[in-house]
Amino acid sequence: DCIVHAAVRGVTKRADGKFVLALDDGAAQSFDRVIVATTTRAIQVRMGITDTSNLFAPEVMRAIKETHMVSSSKLFILTRDKFWLRHGLPHNIQTDTLARGIYCLDYAPDDPYAHGVVLISYTWEDDSHKILSLTDKIERCKRLVAEIGAVSPAFAAHLFPLDNDYARNVISHDWLLDPYALGAFKLNHPGEDVHSQALFYQFQTAADPTVDSGIYLAGCCCSFTGGWIEGAVQTAINAASAVIHSLGGTLAEGNPLDAMRSRYRYGD
Ligand SMILES: Cc1cc2nc3c(=O)[nH]c(=O)nc-3n(C[C@H](O)[C@H](O)[C@H](O)COP(=O)(O)OP(=O)(O)OC[C@H]3O[C@@H](n4cnc5c(N)ncnc54)[C@H](O)[C@@H]3O)c2cc1C
CATH class of the missing domain: 3.50.50.60 (FAD/NAD(P)-binding domain)
Known part of the structure; x- marks a missing residue:
């Protein structure tokens, strides 16, 4: 081997x-x-x-x-809890803002107190290209949250990372810029x-x-x-x-x- x-x-x-x-x-x-x-x-x-x-x-x-x-970008936030369940908020939002697609992900469905994960932006092609210039993930995250706030202020109010630690608990990926992919698929x-x-x-x-x-x-x-x-x-x-x-x-x-x-x- x-x-x-x-x-x-x-x-x-x-x-x-x-x-x-x-x-x-x-x-x-x-x-x-x-x-x-x-x-x-x-x-x-x-x-x-x-x-x-x-x-x-x-x-x-x-x-x-x-x-x-095609190109694609995603930005994930690890949240303290699954706020969408506690507050009766949508699990999915589709918008014409920069964020486009927002998905609440539950990796521990048996534990109501577990952390949550929100994919606050799942974008393709032009929508991905538009946010490429936001190269700093913290700036991008805050910009996208502001956009989501225009659609659902109640939802956006919960969009901050666990411990307010943007460096650790926010992950952003652009497949176009990934040196081992150069595109999504x-x-x-x-x-x-x-x-x-x-x-x-x-x-x-x-x-x-x-x-x-x-x-x-x-x-x-x-x-x-x-x-x-x-x-x-x-x-x-x-x-x-x-x-x-x-x-x-x-x-x-x-x-x-x-x-x-x-x-x-x-x-x-
Ligand atoms: C955003 C997105 C969403 C997707 N959604 C779905 C879905 O819902 N359902 C579905 O079935 N599929 C989905 N896919 C597709 C799925 O991920 C791919 O079909 C699958 O991963 C392809 O497997 P692969 O082995 O061909 O390539 P990859 O999984 O891309 O593996 C290629 C590997 O080669 C490595 N590599 C590249 N260059 C080098 C080098 N020079 N030297 C050494 N290693 C190198 C890369 O790092 C990578 O690990 C999605 C893909 C993307 C990007």
Whole structure:
């Protein structure tokens, strides 16, 4: 077993067919086969894999570079208690203010005195982009609470973190700015299904030794169902099948390499 706690910042294929992974701690490790299961943007921007010509076919490279991803932001407050239950306040608010979606989360339904968690802002695309400039989470939190106050002052009055500790009990995340994601998940623009096809079926290169490069794509971003775990699991199984076959292993009948064919004809 080999578990490495360092980010990959480059993948190159040597003349002997082995892959060398450059790690951000300065080390390098070699492997017989590689499964890449990050977002397409992380593949291009953080690992620079699209700069290497002997890893993927041109249509796969293009799909990695052009696949659209949505952005999303969330801001959570850990509250002293589940105030919405005690005061008969809504558990969910949808607004056209900056906050957009507000969700009360109960992680201890059997304990009425437990802390509460309120996702005070769950935003997508433009609504996420608007709040990106509020880079300080405390400023962002207070700004969003003020917006919620315009809709429901009674609800907003409870929106302060446990112990008034904004540094510890407020968490904010912008997927667009996450260096290991660079976006929330793949969501094709109209006409881009051909990219999903190129990414999804890339693992089937393993079935043909003349085109098998030994590196396979997996993950939500190369599925047909970006944004859902189902596609991540399916593509993980596909890539694992590719590795087994490519290294000379035997796959059970009905495996994704032999039993699945691309029937899409987007270009026709
Ligand atoms: C805001 C949001 C809401 C969602 N809601 C739902 C939902 O309601 N239902 C649902 O089914 N799915 C949902 N999803 C999608 C679900 O989270 C994904 O389908 C799933 O996490 C994808 O799994 P994955 O293994 O493909 O990728 P990830 O879980 O993203 O894992 C990729 C991993 O690669 C790591 N990584 C990136 N770059 C490098 C590098 N250079 N070196 C080493 N490691 C690296 C990342 O840190 C990450 O841990 C949501 C996703 C988001 C962002």
